[in-house]
Amino acid sequence: MRRALTPLLATLFALAAVPADAALPVGTRAPDFRTVGALGGKPFGIHLAERLKKGPVVLYFYPKAFTSGCTMEAHAFSEAMPEFKRLGATVIGMSADDLGTLKQFSVKECRSAFPVAVATPNTIKAYDVSMPMVGMVRPMTNRTSYVIAPDGRIVMVYSDLDWKDHVAKSLAAVRALKGK
Incomplete structure (x- = not known):
């Protein structure tokens, strides 16, 4: 007899099967949001x-x-925050989680x-970061990092479900933007 996958396992398999693609290319104006x-x-x-009035945004x-x-x-970004702050960059993490979850x-x-x-949902669509999930009621985002210059231009896009290079690539893009 076959056992059904638990919701968590089904989500993990779906995450592994879906490639992360960001459709907003470098040079595009970043969609504004509130x-x-x-x-x-x-x-x-x-x-x-x-946020962009204060400097670049990751x-x-x-x-x-x-x-x-x-x-x-999240741990990697928090460890790198002194360097992001030194470079005048703001880091904002985003997911489709509810506010209560994000507070914790x-x-x-x-x-x-x-x-x-x-x-x-509008921001997910505007940044083309939707992760298609079969049977999911709430949308999820894929793992994509953008570095946005103060003029609103996207200067770096990195999309990969593996979290390991997102901080380093974001920091390198901020350094390049700041000429450091």
Whole structure:
């Protein structure tokens, strides 16, 4: 007798089977958005245009809070925050998780070092980061990192389900943008 896959296993198999593709090429203007997010467990509004006034933005999309890859990626970004801050860059993590989950994730896994925000269906579509999931009610994002210059231009896109190179590639792009 065959046993049905648990929802978690079904999700993991689906994540492994779907290639991550970002359709927004370098040089494209980043779509503006407003959403809610959390930093250190406290909710607040996030508007991309306002963040860009302060310098470059690293916008990284991840599939699901508290999963192993997303947790390790959040730890890696939090460890690199002193360098991102030194370069004047803002880091924002985004997923389709609800605000309550993101409030917890911002403290436990992001270590209160950077905000995480709700990727709305419109934002997911605008950035072309939807992860097709059979039978899933809520959308999920693939793992894609964008570096956006203060003028709103995308200067780096990296899309790969493996979390390991996202921080290094994002930092390299910010350094190149800042000429350092």
